[in-house]
Amino acid sequence: MQNNVNITNFRQDFAIIANWVRFGSKVLDLGCGDGELLQYLRGALEIKGYGVEKDDANVLACVQNGSNVIQMDLEDGLSGFEDQSFNTVILSQTLQAMHNTEKIVLDMLRVGQEVIVTFPNFGYWRNRIQITLGQMPVSKTLPYEWFDTPNVHLCTINDFDAFCKNHNIDILERKVITDGKEVNFIPNLLGCLAMYRLKAK
Secondary structure (H helix, E strand, C coil), X not given: CCCCXXXXXXXXXXXXXXXXXXXXXXXXXXXXXXXXXXXXXXXXXXXXXXXXECCHHHHHHHHHCCCEEEXXXXXXXXXXXXXXXXXXXXXXXXXXXCCCHHHHHHHHXXXXXXEXXXXXXXXXXXXXXXXXXXXXCCCCCCCCCCCCCCCCCCECHHHHHXXXXXXXXXXXXXXXXXXXXXXXXXXXXXXXXXXEEEEEC
């Protein structure tokens, strides 16, 4: 049974993630940044949370806000974590910056009973218009210029659906949002941020 967390004045993607995480569960947040999501989930759901982060400043921020954090590079894989050792493993808006996307997703499914992946939808109509005009897209979810972006593997919702099908991954739920509102009509065109709840079949 999933939670129905009442969240006001907070990020909609965090609200959706919170509804996919069980109260008091064990959570691993990959590429956790400054620990903001972990901090929220601890307060709202009393999770036992752990983060993985590479950046020194973000690791320090996690320590300062009380988040348990391990400093390591996700590109090295998750071999240090045992099979099914977490209830939920989260990769929030980091997938597009991974060099070995396939490896990290499959590793997450090994380590977690369930997996949450969110990423900017490259098929969003505003991105398509910028490409049509001859420019790489720059937006809230893709804020970098072409020359300084950490993003290496941008994908669309259709691309990720096909990835899951080809890798025998069960899509338990999918939410697509734009400007904090859920998009149900032609989401690959009108959706800005894609959010998936996954499980290995």
